[in-house]
Amino acid sequence: MPAPRTVLLTGAAGGLGTLMRGLLPAYGYELRLLDLLPIDGEPGAVTADLGDKEALREAVRGVDAIIHLAGISLESTFEKILKANIEGTYNLYEAAREEGVRRIVFASSNHAVGYTPHPGGEAPHAPKTLIPIDTPRRPDTFYGLSKSFGEDLAQFYWDKHGLETVSVRIGSCFMEPTSVRMLSVWMSPGDGARLFHAALTAEDVEHTVVYGSSANTRLWWDLTTARGLGYEPQDDSEQYAEKLIAEQGELDPGNPDHTRLGGHFVTNPPVWPY
Ligand SMILES: NC(=O)C1=CN([C@@H]2O[C@H](COP(=O)(O)OP(=O)(O)OC[C@H]3O[C@@H](n4cnc5c(N)ncnc54)[C@H](O)[C@@H]3O)[C@@H](O)[C@H]2O)C=CC1
């Protein structure tokens, strides 16, 4: 497949979308932007709901690839998750299939495996055994369940229609980690752009599932499949460890918020505001 140049970025108004709008053009991509919300300073962005099939079809027409970030990124009611994340992702895949788009990079989440018990080990923050990519999925929320569905949808569209996907189980992609848990799952924005670029350009990905994190000292995930795409993480959250641990304490295997990989999404998930 020739390297994609024109890429549709859905969810472009959001946190990760804003970071990637800043970083991906340096890799030579021409971004087309889509979100439910208008984007300041981007009059050419498409303002559309993932429920609007016609708008999606028009938005994907002529692009080489799609990075699909749009949707509810926290916990919500099943009905809202169904509409935005499950039906919305299906609508996007159908539009891509109809318009002949060859590859999608799908923003999955660590919360697709959030109920997995922390593997423990000598130091709970840095297990001896990294979580393999083929660990059974155990969503921790309706949100995580929708990401699990998205990964199955991606596999189905590869098997049935030859539409390729890299599903990225993103840990936490923000400017800086803000919790002790994030020391293990953080993906720096720079590494996020490196991983999306690798996912857009690797040959013959079929449907590949990867964890998306930086090369953290306290990493939980096995990054082998991500590295297999050519991803070489450059960052490590450890520089933030001393400050965060002084403020919040070490992860405590006796604390219900810390015993499962999804952390507080398992016990008290943050709720989508609208
Ligand atoms: N930021 C992170 O650390 C992680 C993000 N992810 C996933 O990455 C994606 C982006 O995450 P964030 O930027 O943090 O989330 P965000 O909540 O900041 O952005 C999501 C964007 O999607 C848009 N959106 C929501 N429903 C829509 C609909 N029906 N139609 C069109 N647009 C819609 C929102 O307006 C928003 O701009 C999400 O799919 C999220 O689940 C996964 C794991 C971690």
Ligand SMILES: O=C(O)[C@H]1OC(=O)[C@H](O)[C@@H](O)[C@@H]1O
């Ligand atoms: O686990 C985490 O930290 C992240 O996981 C996600 O899937 C959410 O979209 C993001 O808002 C969280 O911060």
